[in-house]
Amino acid sequence: MNKVQLVLCILGVLASVVTAQLGGRNPRFGTCLCVTGSSVNVRDNAGLNSRVIGSINRGQCYKYTGLKLTRDGYSWYTIDYNGRRGWVAGNYLIESAASRCQSGGGRPGCGRVDYRGYRVSDSQVRAKLVQIADLFCNRLWxxxxxxxxxxxxxxxxxxxxxxxxxxxQSNNGGAMFDRIRRSGIMNTDYQVIWHGSRTCTGGEHIHIGRYTDGRRTCWVHEGTRPGNRCQYRCM
Structure with a gap:
């Protein structure tokens, strides 16, 4: 084995150790955990037979909420998954800097906007869509x-x-809305609406619309319950 092969071998071993370390120990509450795989399942409890409540991807980061269980050959960890508890296998998680979670967990370039033939003329709105896609580190359609x-x-x-x-984010509009709000990327000059399952607009979705006067962003729940159907009051 030459020196280059030896160095690569050592680096590979070190990388595997770093990745495996999380699977065998219990980090501090609030530790920032980042995803190393693609389409990693988030479950409602520990174990391979537990219900899948979402999917996360490489580069997304979440705060550890302090519970760890060993089941079905995996160490499972709880994360703050958009405001609710989710369980993820430790094989797909590594510790990261706290700032990765404070910034919402995304990173530039990890998301993708799919316009699907729709035209969005405003360049600032298009830029916000890119930021939101990167926040979730996933495809925004x-x-x-x-x-x-x-x-x-x-x-x-x-x-x-x-x-x-x-x-x-199926059936998770409220968590999407809250995460965008907490991120701070939409604090001024926008109207952001979560049109819920009871919306009068034709189907659940998130809406962003840009003002041009620098006003404080108006956050709205519409159609999320019987009492606010077709109502557009700022929170």
Whole structure:
């Protein structure tokens, strides 16, 4: 074995040790854990037979919430999964800097915006879609954009809006909305709406529309319960 092969071998061993370390020990509560695999299942309890509640991908980071169990040959760890408890196999997690979790867990370039043929004219709205996709480190698919034949004066009508959803967030609109709000990337000049399952707009989605006067962002729940269907009050 030459020196190059020896160095590569040592680095490979060290990398495997770092990855495996988490699977055998219990880190401190609040430790930032980052995902090393693709389409890693998040479950409602420890074990391979537990219900899958979501999917996470390489580069996404979450805070450890202090519970660890060994089951089905894996060490399982609890994470704060968009405001709820989720269990993930430790084989796919490594510790990372606390700042990775404080910034929302994403990293530039890890997400992707799929416009699916919809036009979103406003460059600032398009830039926000990229930021949101990177926040979730996943595919953001646009469900509506410019509507030149829509309601006059609306954000869609003037070309400064987009409706979207994020892969892996089925039935999780509230958690998506809350995570975007907590991230701080939409604090000014926007209207952000979670159109829930009771929406009068045709289906559950997240909407962002850009103002142009620098006002504080208006956060809205619409159609999330019977009492707020077709209601657009800022929180």
């Amino acid at each position: 646009v469900t509506s954009g410019d509507r030149p034949n829509g309601r006059p004066g609306s954000h869609h009508y003037v070309g400064r809006a987009a409706d979207f959803w994020i892969d892996g």
